Amino acid sequence: MNNTVLKLNDVCKNYQRGSETVHALQNANLSVERGEFVAIVGHSGSGKTTLLNIVGGLDHPTSGSVLLSGQDISRADEKTLAKIRKQAIGFVFQQFFLIPTLTVKENVALPGLFLHQPVDDQKIVDLLKRVGLDHRLNHLPGQLSGGEMQRVAVARSLINDAPLILADEPTGNLDSRNAEGIMSIFDELHRDGRTIVVVTHNAELVERSSRVVHIEDGRIK
Template sequence: MSKIIELKNISKIYNRGSETVHAVKDITFTLNKGDYVSVMGPSGSGKTTLLNIMGCLDKPSNGSIFINDTETSDLQERDLVNIRKENIGFVFQQFFLIPTLTVKQNVQLPVLFAKKKIDDKKARELLELVGLGKRMEHLPSQLSGGEMQRVAIARSLINDPPILLADEPTGNLDTKNANNIMSLFERLNSKGLTVIIVTHNPELVKHCTKVVHIEDGQIKN
């Protein structure tokens, strides 16, 4: 299998006043195309920092990271923006939907930001995929939490990224909706999407192909 994300001796150090915080410490691992990976650990263990580095939202203090064989550690922000647009979809615990836009318009937002032509058919197909084909003209206020998260997932896929990064995507959902979201990720992964999920809930990772345990900024596998 071919590598899609490779981390080599990644560390991230923050200065918080006079305190030095080692959020991530010398992490090395490789993810392959088509992996379905869970990053698990307690609060404050470094999970989100690690995900942000993999998603080129944050730069490591030390080490190297490769996305589809491109070294990103020393790239300028404009180049990182292009890496993100071409390779990565993001799903967060908060849905970040624009309340005055319809479901379909929210899904189309990344296309506008990428200065591409709006593809109405693609947005409709993605909303059908996540089970919201009949809700695309609704506003976010007319949806349940589980439905809003499915809109956010459809939005993350509109630019056809090969990688989906999800940070506690079920944290605001009840058990039924959380299981529905995880089933959706599993279905997307079966179509070839590489999925990386940060969670602290062991019940949600039963179908992942890999589990990475992180504690105090270090992998404990």
């Protein structure tokens, strides 16, 4: 069995900002094996979110290839990417992207609904309990603090039992107690054999990872 979950070959991503070309990723090469817990670290603007978006099929590379469990997604069409995102990836966004008109519970259920499978109510409640938010089930995102929204985003990433979890600064808005709660969830996922790629500035989260990848000016070091 091929155990490489993720492989980036010479990935470049350019953004056009007016007349300027931003080289957000430059010849990035990365290989992640099943069950690895990889921490991506680098300064602000170094290309971490760009990397995660490309790995998660949310953005196309300018050049190079991205293989997810052997399948090249770098030029896949939107329909194929949407299917992969629903089934294979749990994503925690840096900006959360909660739907403002849906309750906490509904936001967590959403990726499951996209799969056209009934979402087990108890599972949603259990996930929200796991992130310490079972008392906020029927609140709207606008009624939550930044840290609470972040924890909803983490719960949502787990609803589909995806084998690959991609998380962008999942403890960035949390106090140490809540950050500890989220980190212990990542520990459990790791023990369960899930593959985790997490962008973080949090030294304790880095400490718990099995490998650290440094990124600097769009280059993986």
